[in-house]
Amino acid sequence: MRAQNHPPRRLLSGLLGFTGLSVVAGVLVAVLVTPLVAVTGVTATNTVGIFDSLPEFIEIGAQPQKNEIFAIEGTDAAGAPVYRQIAQVYDQNREEVAWEDVSPFLKQAAVAGEDRRFYEHGGVDLQGVVRAAVGNAAGSSKSGASTLSMQLVKNIYIQDALREPTEEARTAGVRAAQAATLDRKLKEMKLAIGLEKRYTKDQILLGYLNIAGFGGNNYGVEAAAQRYYGVSALDVSLAQAASLIAIVQGPGARGLDDPADHAANRERRDVILKNMFVERMIDRAQLDEALAIPVDATTVVLAPYRNGCIAADPYATYFCDYVTTLVSELDALGASAEERTANWVLGGYSLYTTLDLRLQTVAQDAVAKQAPATEARLALGASAVSVQPGTGRVLTMAQNTRFDNSAAGGGPGTTSVNYNTDRQYGGSRGFQIGSTYKVFTLINWLQSGHGLNEVVDGNGRTVQQAAFTNTCANSADGGGIEDGPFGGPWPFKNSSGERGNRTVMDATAASINGAYVSMGLQLDQCETKRIAQALGVHPANNVDDPSTTDIVENKLGSNPSAIIGTNVIAPLTMAAAYAGIANHGVYCAPVAVENVTDRNGTALPGQARSCAPAVSPEVAATTVFALENAMKRYAGNPKDGRPIFGKTGTTDDFDQTWLMSSTTTVTTAVWFGNVSGKYNLTRYPAGINNRHLIAKPINLAANALYPPGAFEAPAAALVSGRGVTLADFTGGAADNARSVVEGMGLVYADGGQADSTLPAGAVVSTSPAPGALVARGTTVTVVTSNNALAVVPDVAGTSLDEAAALLAGAGFAAVTPSCVAVGQGGAVGTATSSNPAAGVTARKSDEVLVAVGRSNC
Known part of the structure; x- marks a missing residue:
């Protein structure tokens, strides 16, 4: 629809559109520059030269728009995902609209208020220029005689300036675009003429309506109409249209956000309405009706801003924030990180993510219930994140606090820190992961040919750090203090005081530190580190940080204490690692963006998938077998008949607790602990059991939404292992037993005497018992007879x-x-x-x- 019936362009329009630009420049100089000659010494000839040297064309181009983020809310009959918008993120609140989506009243009001001869001139209105020059010279006017075409040029330059990388550059660019200088005015004029040659009048008018600022962060008529009236640009009334156009000349003085500016807006609105009547765009009845409508709280209804993750779906705020940190890595948005970021600012993208709101709701409710964000006894934190084995798709990302990244902050119970992710993705420095890290020692154990049925020393004790093998020390892939070499004694204990020898299978289920230290003594700690890294494990604070002095925090450690979980890692990282184990040993990096659509509706790829073998299928299956046995003991097991494996983790001080759990279809990491400081969680209601109370409903819901299959059978050789079978020394001499035990690579320990009928000094019993499959280095305790019985x-x-x-x-x-x-x-x-x-x-x-x-x- 046209804004009005446009009369033929006058002779002046033809002059501007088709006569040589130097001639036009001469006319402009005559009316604009001549008064300056006497003062500045600038000659007309020089100014024409400046005019001729200016660029001739400018592109209207695409303007910044909103980006939208979507999550899965269900599936259709064919099983395809159904998406729902969870957030909109924009640098400028703008939504470009087509010509047919703009009310005729807005088009008419723009012409009547800003450029009444718009459809007559060729980009520069010489009548307006002459009038402005005379008025300015007489001091009776401050008009710049800017046409809509010239205003569009200025706005294009302002928008270009706002995309500069630094605040300093942005400020300088905006000032230059608005500077009251002859050079800037000449440039606007020439480029406006170029616009008129390249675009139709309707295209120029639409470009102006889509780019103009309407106060605050509102740009373009669509965003302004929605912000101030809650309607689309197509549905605004006559009075509303005139009020919107009234803003553009003075957004700071005539905006509609502040009631103090309403009177000034109405004054300008009424001028525009009267101009529309004079130009025969509206009739007397329409004019009178519109003039009678007030500009106040009864007519201006401000719709709340919905920008950013702080205003996202309350169940998806932290996930939203995580997605926005991935923008610089989305290849679909550009060839470089800088280009992707710039295109994101330009906007118009729709990101379709992997978040499953059905499961996310369960996870968020469980976390919030068990870990109140306003807990006063400690800085309590909790999170739950789920990953799909085989794809790396992030299905949930829940946290007990409310997301708030505003400058003022949201007070208690709020934070912008995402507990689930690495620091570079909006997260924290991570949390000490405790015994969940033991899985990598277990994999190393099995990978080395050992078995689950091998018996190891499970006692808490003091060992020498120098006794551990660590090929990372002083090597190309290590060499930092977190990789040794290490020396000195290392005393450690079992959390529940367990004693004695244990099979690796039982030690895994009971998470016995002593057993895992015994295993570690027979392994290369560097290889354990490499296994973890192959499964994507890295410290959460994996970026250079001059404020951090703790090097162990910045690099994955292979120190002996890492065996029992001293590394500091993010929950998402651990979820992806365990998902790799569930996926037959093939690790897939986390993926949050499934696909992308640009502002033109073109489908683009999402995050690049990255999957690679990390552990052999046989080792992975046997690891799962051991952890499935462990999960049978945990309260986080939904016990719904579906195969599931898992591993708990608790730090020595009981200030961080974890539960990893996984089926063939969903892997979930639950963390429950101190965000800062120390607090023994065994003193907290439900204690360390809270991790299970969070995980259980998530696992139940995950099994219903993503029905899992059976696990692969473990490798028989890795169940039995390659240890030595302990001989029966009963009745024999203790010295002979010592010789045989030490000759088998085992450690002999005198277990003292026991009442027995055997001759004094004869072997009564051993631990492990005769016939046990014993790993090298295991302590064999030998008890001898005191011959006190007969x-x-x-x-x-x-x-x-x-x-x-x-x-x-x-x-x-x-x-x-x-x-x-x-x-x-x-x-x-x-x-x-x-x-x-x-x-x-x-x-x-x-x-x-x-x-x-x-x-x-």
Whole structure:
């Protein structure tokens, strides 16, 4: 639709559009420059030369628009995802609209208010220029005689300036675009003429309506109409259209955000309405009706800004923020990080993400319930993040706090720090992960040919750090203090005080530190680190940070204590690593953006998928088998009949707790702990069990939405392992047992003496027991006999003296007779029994009663 019926262009329009620019420049100089000659010495000839040297064309181009972020809210009948918008992110609040989507009232008001001869001139209105020059010279006007075409040129330059990389450059560019200088005015004029040659009048008018500023961060008529009236640009009324156009000459004085500016807006609005009447765009009845409408709180209804992740779907704010940090990595947005960021600012993109709102809702509710953000006893934090094995798709990202990245901050219970992600993606420096890291030692153990049924020393104790092998020390891929070499004693304990030898299978389920240290002593710690890295593991604070002095925090450590979980890692990283184990050992980096659509509706790819083998399928399957056994003990197991594996993690001070759990379809990391400071979580309601209370409903919902399959069977050889079978030393000499044990690469330990019938010094028992598959380096505790026991001999039918002699020969010195009455013909003087009875094992020092027959007792 045209704004109005346009009369033929006058002769002046033809002059400007088709006559040589130098001639036009001469006319402009005559009316604009001549008064300056006497003052500045600038000649008309010089100015025409300046004019001729200016660029001739400028592109209207695309203007910054809103970006939209979508998440999955369900699936259609074919199983394809159905998306819902969760956020809009923009540098400028603008939504470009087509000609047919703009109300005729807005088009007419723009012409009537800003450039009444718009459809007559060729970019520069010489009548307006002359009038402005005369008025300016007389001091009666400050008009710049800017046409809509010239204003569009100025706005294009302003927008270009706003895209400069620094605040200083942006400020300088905006000032230059608005400077009241002859050069700038001449440049505007020439480029306006160029616009008129290149674009139609309607295209220029639409470009102006889409680019103009309407106060605050509102640009373009669509955003302004929605902000101030809650309607589209197509549906504004006559009065509303005139009020919107009234803003453009003075956004700071006639804007509609501030009620103090409403009177000035109405004054300018009424001028525009009267101009529309004079130009026969509206009739008297329309004019009178519009003039009668006030500009106040009854007519201006401000719609809330919905910009940024702070205004996103409350269930998806942290995920939204994570997605925006990925923009510089989205290849679809440009060839370089700088180009991608610039294109994102320009906007108009729709990002379709991997977040599943069905599962996210469950996760967020569970985290919020178990970890109140306003907890006063400690800086309590909690998060849950789920990843899909085989794709790396991030399905959930929940946190117990409310997202707030405003300058003022949101107060208690709010933060802009994403506990789930690395620091460079808006996250923290990570959290100490405890025993969840043991899985990498387990993989190294199996990868080295050891088995789950091998027995290792599970005792807490002190070991020498120098006893550990670490090929990272002083090597090309290590060499920092986090990679050794290490020396000195390392005392450690088991969290529940467990003692004794354990199979690796049992030690994994019970998370026994001593057993894993024993395993680590037989492995290369550098290889454990490489396995973790192959599964994507890295410190959360993996960016250069001059304020950080703790180098261990910045690099993944292979120090001995890393075995039991001293590295500081983000939950998303651990979720992706465990998902790689569930995916037959193939690691897939996390992916949050599925695909992208640009401002033209063109479909573009999302994040590039990156998957690579990290662990052999056999080792992965056997690892899962061990962790499936561990998960049977955990309260986070939904026990719904679906196969699931997992591993807990708790720091020594009980200030950080974790639960990793995974099926074949969804892997979830739950962290519950201190954001800062120390607080023993065993003192908190539900204690460290909170991690399970968060995980269980998530696992239940995940199994319903993403039904899992069965795990691969473990490799038999890796279940049994390659340890040595412990011989039976029972009854043999202790010295012989020591020789054999040490010859097998085991550690001999004297277990002291035990009561036994065996000869003194003979082996009574060993731990592990004979026949156990024992790993090299395992301590074998040998218990020897003190020969304090003997078997009571049968003394029935012997005389008392004979019975005493038999008992003494067996080692029993304390013999006491007792009387037993016998009838006529009985064996008077003959032993009938003993107490303890014959064949019973008793201590040699015990008294033995011998019953002797008597005719009378």
